[in-house]
Amino acid sequence: MxxxxxxxxxxxxxxxxxxxxxxxxxxxxxxxxxxxxxxxxxxxxxxxxxxxxxxxxxxxxxxxxxxxxxxxxxxAYLTQQSTLDNTFPIVVQDFVAMGLWRHFGAFRRFDATAERRIAESLAAVGLTGLENRPIGQLSGGQLQRARFAHVMLQDSxxxxxxxxxxxxxANTVHDLAGLVRRWNTEGxxxxxxxxxxxxxxxxxxxxxxxxxxxxxxxxxxxxxxxxxxxxxxxxxxxxxxxxxxxxxxxxxxxxxxxxxxxxxxxx
Amino acid sequence: MSLVDTLASVPVLSPFIEFAFMRRALAGCLALSLGATPIGVFLMLRRMSLAGDAISHAILPGAAIGYLLAGLSLPAMTIGGLVAGVAVALLAGGVARNSVIKEDASLATFYLISLSAGVLIISMRGSSVDLLHILFGSVLALDDTALLLLAAFASLSIVAIAAGLRLIVLECCDPAYLARISHLGAVAHYGFMALVVLNLIGGFHALGTLMAVGIMILPSAAARFWVQTIAPLILVAIALAFAGSVVGLLLSYYVDLPAGPAIVLTLGGLYLLSMIVGPLGPLVSRRRPRWHFTR
Missing domain, CATH: 3.40.50.300 (P-loop containing nucleotide triphosphate hydrolases)
Structure with missing residues (x-):
């Protein structure tokens, strides 16, 4: 920063x-x-x-x-009510990847760096392994974790x-609060x-x-x-x-x- | 016996081998399955299936004016339909956003006005045969121009969807986020609506204004019972649309049914079947305990 x-x-x-x-x-x-x-x-x-x-x-x-x-x-703005349509057939990986829009826009191809950053963000919110789960099947806490990964990738x-x-x-709050602290130490x-x-x-x-x-x-x-x-x-x-x-x-x-x-x- | 004769003796293949008009119908349906059905998947995901219906009806008065001026002329009816379709696509959305009328009511009003205006205009000059032709299409009488038109629209919409996929998906699933980060939201919306209109015009030549939406929405909704991510959804929908078209054409040939309704009804049958046996349908997904217990 x-x-x-x-x-x-x-x-x-x-x-x-x-x-x-x-x-x-x-x-x-x-x-x-x-x-x-x-x-x-x-x-x-x-x-x-x-x-x-x-x-x-x-x-x-x-x-x-x-x-x-x-x-x-x-x-990076995390709204109170998700504006996301939960029934939309999209998997966690693809949803989170939308956070990279600033870098990749509508047309650029995702490269190895992008894949790595997506994997990192999913690891940071503890969703590794759920990459291919449709977002409609996530629990409330998991969906919020995915939204935090989305925010993280926006790199704002x-x-x-x-x-x-x-x-x-409480568990999710604890993990996500740690992530907020980390964002803050990053400046x-x-x-x-x-x-x-x-x-x-x-x-x-x-x-x-x-x-x-x-x-x-x-x-x-x-x-x-x-x-x-x-x-x-x-x-x-x-x-x-x-x-x-x-x-x-x-x-x-x-x-x-x-x-x-x-x-x-x-x- | 030559290979062609052998193949021609297979009842499923023989109509297509023996008759050029059946082959043309098949080619037209393939173009529609490839072009219109993916559009239908996104219409459904945007909860705009009814908007598709309203726009397809709106094409009628436009095509009717083209017919009034130039008779059963493909270019005149295409241009008329295009103008009317785009106008209603813009108006219906605009009225719903800027007045007390909600979108469903707004669409219904346009739908009714267009349908009655269209029927009125055609009956001013034409015969009831012409009216049937426009309402229900003429998949068994597609000429070269019509086939080329269908193929061109299908190609255009495949390329547009492939290029704009990320944009269209984001515009469907999180439009508020797209609006914040990019100015392309409006481009995505209006570009997509333009594709809807184009494909409905294509569908109108084959299936008529009343049923053009059928090949968009029915296979898409059916595919939703089988798979739950976008790419497979599009592929399954295309496969269902084409399978339904083939069965519909064969039914119309052997049982002597009108081809357009036979195709759309077959697609409807596939939808009902998918609802009953599809793994994500209301029956199967309720019965299966979601893989929780090992057997």
Missing amino acids: KADNAAIVRFENLTLGYNHHPAVHHLHGEVAPGTLLAIVGPNGAGKSTLLKGIAGELRPFQGTIHLHGVRKENI PLVLLDEPYSAID RTVISVLHDLEHVRSEYPETLLLAREVIARGPTEAVLTAENLKRARQLAEEQGELVGAPVCAADEDAEQAIHAHLGHKHG
Whole structure:
């Protein structure tokens, strides 16, 4: 990985959401390369939305996300629900190999290096021997292992994991967490949305606590205090079922955005 | 007795040896099995079998307009069908994505409008014989131009599938990932839809607009009961499609049945058979305890 100290991800006054309902608003902050960052917060806090924004799947309502040292299409993004069609007749080996797309694209032939890297990734997630098993016959844990091998082959400097361990057995969590640590020692930036605070405390040096806005950000022990967690919960409850972030007084930036929008429309 | 005479005395071979029109029908069916059936495998895997149906019906009014202008002319009907097929392929998807109507309803509406418009246009000028010809094809009356057209479409689609296989597979199984990492997703989608239209036009000349989809979907669905990875799936589907065509043609010859429906019904029979005896069919896969117990 590059020895570059500029932030790999930087948010400026970022507001993201769906259908005119902001899910997170006015986020400022940056993530230094090589960070192992956990994002935690109550349900509906906008954690997944933030990852989607970083991955470039959502256009910000306002503000910007700057990427540095990684292109949007090279980000390895493990979505919460697999977008993969489980009934699709494809074997583990071929599914995992799709992770090499950046290197081989649609047309280039897989060479010996590719075969070796696929074998390595399968070994790393403990699926050696299941190369020819259709993905539809994998258990939940095995499928998640295969998805991690897929992520590993993408060889990205920035890895986004959205709830990677929900409904996964303890053994698999243990193995996959080891893999995440390894990615981090290789200099990759890993940003994970997680629920299990014990897991975050033991694995993630840095945490971002989110409840529509940043509650706290910093070293995990300093962020996950009883007081901060209570505040996040309260904020979530105050906003009821959290259908959207509260309406904000328009700040200067928003005014400008509105003017630019109107000017564009009428000009 | 010469070798040809010996072979001609075998009932399975004799119609094809004695009659040129049977050989042409066989060649046409081979082209369709090689071209259209692999497309059908991917249509099925993308859960778009019904879209294939809707597009094949959409070909009807286009071909009918070609017929209205130029009579039973192969180029005119081909071009008309092509235009109408592409239009509906684009419209049906677009309406479903951008409105409250879901894709199945959207396809059904196009399907019904096209079918009625097509039948109406043909009956404005033609006889009911012409209508039957367009609806049910004329596999026993394929001329050189039609055969060349079928062969050209089949060749094109084999080459396109071989070249774009990785793209098509990824577009089927994880389109969201493809959209993130590559800009080729749209190319894959529209390229594939273009292949669907081309092969349906080919199928339309042999089997008619009503049954062109039959040789795409039935063998593909049947193959799903036998194997579970893509390459074998395509091969088994092609084999089933061709076997079904041969049996269908022989049935039509000996029992004097209309050839198109005989072929599609035979394919249907193969599907039902596969469902009953195929190792991945609902009956067999339920009975076998998945190799868990040694005997």
